[in-house]
Amino acid sequence: MSDNTHILDAAPEGTPAQQVINGTHPIIQETRADFRGLANSTHINGEYSDATQPVSQFHNFFYDLFTWKFPTATGFFFLSAILTIVAFRYVNVLRYVFKALYMSFGAVTLLEIAGKPLGASGIVSSFRPRRYYTVPRESMENVFQQIHELVNFFLLEFQRVIYVENVFTSLSAFVASFFGYFLIKYIPFWALLLLATVTAFTAPLIYLNNKEVIDDQIKLASDFVNAQLESTKKVTSKYAAEVAARAQHTAADLQSKVQTYTHKASPSVSPVPDKSNGNGPSTATAHDYLSGAPSVPSNPPYPRVPVTHPSVEDEPLSAYGE
Helix, strand or coil, X not given: CHHHHHHHHHCCCCCHHHHHHHCCCHHHHHHHHHHHHHHHCCCCCCCCCCCCCCCCCHHHHHHHHHCCCCHHHHHHHHHHHHHHHHHHHHCCHHHHHHHHHHHHHHHHHHHHHHHCCCCXXXXXXXXXXXXXXXXXXXXXXXXXXXXXXXXXXXXXXXXXXXXXXXXXXXXXXXXXXXXHHHHCCCCCXXXXXXXXXXXXXXXXXXXXXXXXXXXXXXXXXXXXXXXXXXXXXXXXXXXXXXXXXXXXXXXXXXXXXXXXXXHHHCCCCCCCCCCCCCCCCCCCCHHHHHCCCCCCXXXXXXXXXXXXXXXXXXCCCHHHHC
């Protein structure tokens, strides 16, 4: 060990080995700068702020992360996410966690018991600190503050998408969820998660490297869609006007036919003379209204037939007694 230390100390300061040890190597410096820049991007920038809408501090962070503004830091997160997904797929991580726990607990317990017969107070207990470590409240408050900001970030982004603050963003969310709905039927969840991770880290980079070409194609597609919508609107307006004219003509014909049938079906009534002077209610009596009616004939239409009753001769009551 001393020989290796002597060799490293004897190495020139400008050599790569010495630069790695001192932390002055260009790659190390670039990596530190990238991580420092990504960590500092959590502050709120005016580009993302709005006077009427709240903004989370993670807007800049995720924008810089997925657009590869700091390539080393983004590459580290990308590789870590891929390895984590693959590890949880092919390695039973939870089983190995329990294995590490029981081996650690068993080892310290065995060492503590083995030291008792030797008269020692305990091998492991001798390393016990005078005061156990605790998490400061300030650290927990910072953690919960970051969690709160992260939850607000996802909530705000969901509202921006659902209320179509940006048409392209809402359209991208629709396409992603649509393909996810169909792909989940044929591929497992871990594969879908892996595909989503690769897409999230590569799609923004591809767009930024080919921004002009992609924007031109998007503009052409937008112009084509707008032209088709305008043409459809004109055709629809034309047919709507024709349908409205036909409906109006049909309604007029039906109204005239109904009026004609109504006049034919109503009986003719002779007008009754009105004896009012035109300034007040009518003074005509019932006799005036009935004067125009035909009079009842005084003589019967058929001659009266005389009714004859047969004469009954009076017979003495003694005749009935015989």
